Amino acid sequence: MNQQSGKDAILDKIVEEIFNAYPSLYERYGENGKKRTREDNQHHLDYLQTAYDADDSKLFVGYTIWLYELLSARGMNERIIIDNYERLIPLLEEYMDQGKYLFFKVCLEEGIEALLAEKN
Template identity: 40%
Template sequence: MNIETKQMIAAETAKSIYVAYPDLWDRFGEKGFIHTEKDNHHHLDHLETAYSMEDEAIFLDYTKWLETVLTSRGVETGLIIDNFDRLIAILPGKVSDTEEAFMLGCLKSANELLRQA
């Protein structure tokens, strides 16, 4: 995934989250929005790493860590699930077919993991 594609996906995801949850502006402000966009870059970086290593566990381990960090900062697990759902909706057509299939599988597995927590 090139940097322009990654930036576009991260920005689109962050914007859609803040449109769907306008109370996040009150809770976290502009700084929170910027962090949401950066977090999506991290999500995509970890998806790329998992893909390059052909190991979904890399993304699932990241997901466990992410949940611990974000919930300690007042972000509910449901928002992480919602974020991954948005990536599932936004990602198609933006990367190769094999990369897309792998990444969508990782995101869906991660959401299953988060729902069980």
């Protein structure tokens, strides 16, 4: 599987998982909500790749804090980001080599820790 088809599979699965877990999202946002969720996860993957290329997980943590501030200004809480990141971890393992996966996993876990620290 090439890198793009792997990324597409991850994006398809994460959107499906989120909308299956929260059917009210579809009722509220419809297909546009699915499109936006896919775009959001594309950004997560892009920032994970940037952090990987720079070998600096703090780049992803900074993105996570920025995202939290953006979403909290719109009335959302950190739980939606944490849930998304927790869902991404096993999906990433399925579609990428172990070294890259382990780095991405650390980034996602550090992002979650930063969000929990923001909450307290």
